[in-house]
Amino acid sequence: MLKGVLQGMILQLIEHKEMYGYEITRKLNQLGFTGIVEGTVYTVLVRLEKNKLVDVVKKPSDMGPPRKFYTLNDKGKEELMRFWEKWAFLSERIEQIRNEGEE
Amino acid sequence: MTLSKQAQESIKSFAKEQASKHLDNAEMSYFESLSQKSGEVKKKLAKQMEKFKRTSKQTLEAREDLETYMSDYVNDLMSQGYQEEEALELAKQALAADSDSDLAANLQDKYKTYYLTRSPEVEETIGLFYAGFMFVGMAIGAMVGILIGAFVFTAHFFASVAIGTGLGLIFGLGCGMLKHGSVVNKSSVNDR
Numbered sequence: 001m002l003k004g005v006l007q008g009m010i011l012q013l014i015e016h017k018e019m020y021g022y023e024i025t026r027k028l029n030q031l032g033f034t035g036i037v038e039g040t041v042y043t044v045l046v047r048l049e050k051n052k053l054v055d056v057v058k059k060p061s062d063m064g065p066p067r068k069f070y071t072l073n074d075k076g077k078e079e080l081m082r083f084w085e086k087w088a089f090l091s092e093r094i095e096q097i098r099n100e101g102e103e
Numbered sequence: 104m105t106l107s108k109q110a111q112e113s114i115k116s117f118a119k120e121q122a123s124k125h126l127d128n129a130e131m132s133y134f135e136s137l138s139q140k141s142g143e144v145k146k147k148l149a150k151q152m153e154k155f156k157r158t159s160k161q162t163l164e165a166r167e168d169l170e171t172y173m174s175d176y177v178n179d180l181m182s183q184g185y186q187e188e189e190a191l192e193l194a195k196q197a198l199a200a201d202s203d204s205d206l207a208a209n210l211q212d213k214y215k216t217y218y219l220t221r222s223p224e225v226e227e228t229i230g231l232f233y234a235g236f237m238f239v240g241m242a243i244g245a246m247v248g249i250l251i252g253a254f255v256f257t258a259h260f261f262a263s264v265a266i267g268t269g270l271g272l273i274f275g276l277g278c279g280m281l282k283h284g285s286v287v288n289k290s291s292v293n294d295r
Contacts, residue, residue, distance in 0.1 A: 021168070022175035038176050038197040042169070046125050064111070064174070065167035 006036065007044050008083035011076055014054060020067045021045055045070065053079050106174060110187050114173050115166075117195055122165035124200030173198055225290050232286070233279035237272055244271015 013024055025041045048054045049068075053076035058066040072080065106114070173194050180190035248267020252260035 021172045022179070025176070026179070038172075038194070039199065042172055042198060043125055043200075046165070046168075061171060065171050067171050068168055 004083070004086075006040065007048065008080065008087065009033075010041070010044055010048065011053065011072060011080040011083065014070050015072045015077070015080060018057070018069050018071045020059075020069050024070075048076070051075075106177060107187060110177065110191055111174075113191055114170055114177070114194075117198070118166045118169040118173060121198065121200050122169045123162055125165065125169065169198065222290075225286060229283050229286055232282040233276070236278040236282065237275035240271040240273070240275020240278065241268050242271065244268045244274065247271070 009028065010024055013019060013027055019027070021042065022038075024045070025036070025038050028036055028041065048070070049056060053073065054070045055073045057069045057071070059069055061067040176194045176197070177187070177190045180193055181187060185193065244267040245264060246267075248264035248271075249260075251267065252263030256263050
């Protein structure tokens with residue numbers, strides 16, 4: 001799957017509620033995205049943090065090191081808006097191509 | 104579900120090895136997004152990124168982050184019925200940073216572009232310089248060898264000529280390399 005689309009989906013999930021890394025992977029799996037490699041989600045999360053699109057809060061975990069919980073910040077919200085604009089454009093054009101083929 | 108001490112250690116050492124690679128990938132992507140901006144802005148931001156070199160604290164944080172994520176994944180796999188060892192192996196495969204990272208791919212592209220855009224004239228010039236210097240070196244070496252063999256080591260005339268020629272060849276090759284470097288440097292300055 002295109003990394004850009006995966007990033008958009010992750011941003012959208014985080015916008016709904018504060019989530020930790022593997023919780024996002026699990027949620028995507030539940031939604032039927034079973035082909036997503038766990039490492040890809042992790043890399044996207046590292047990138048989101050690096051590009052300051054998310055705020056991170058550490059909370060203690062029973063696993064050892066504290067867990068990072070992600071929430072969307074203003075920059076992330078802007079990025080998410082841009083993603084949906086691109087998505088709308090893309091899906092509209094794809095639909096257009098499909099309809100042209102049927103004519 | 105609690106993981107065994109051995110599994111925890113394995114996750115720790117894996118995270119230690121892989122966390123910085125994941126950071127590298129993320130950093131490179133940031134650069135890619137910067138590259139869309141003008142050259143000046145890119146340079147400025149690249150300088151800032153230089154200052155933003157990973158501190159030990161940042162790397163440690165990335166390690167801990169990967170450790171937790173991996174532990175969650177291993178637990179999840181074990182709850183699906185995998186043995187701890189199998190789950191660990193699967194997690195390692197899934198979470199290993201891509202060896203052909205963005206950084207490496209970018210570097211390969213640079214090399215490809217460099218070698219594909221080299222002009223044949225420059226190649227020919229470099230080749231001629233090598234050949235020229237080597238012949239000149241051999242000639243000078245042979246002459247010096249003949250003179251030394253004729254007047255100094257008369258008993259070892261042919262050995263002197265051979266050694267002189269060999270040394271001349273090496274000298275010529277060295278000069279050719281120096282010229283090669285200078286030509287490449289000049290052509291790369293002109294390309295900028």
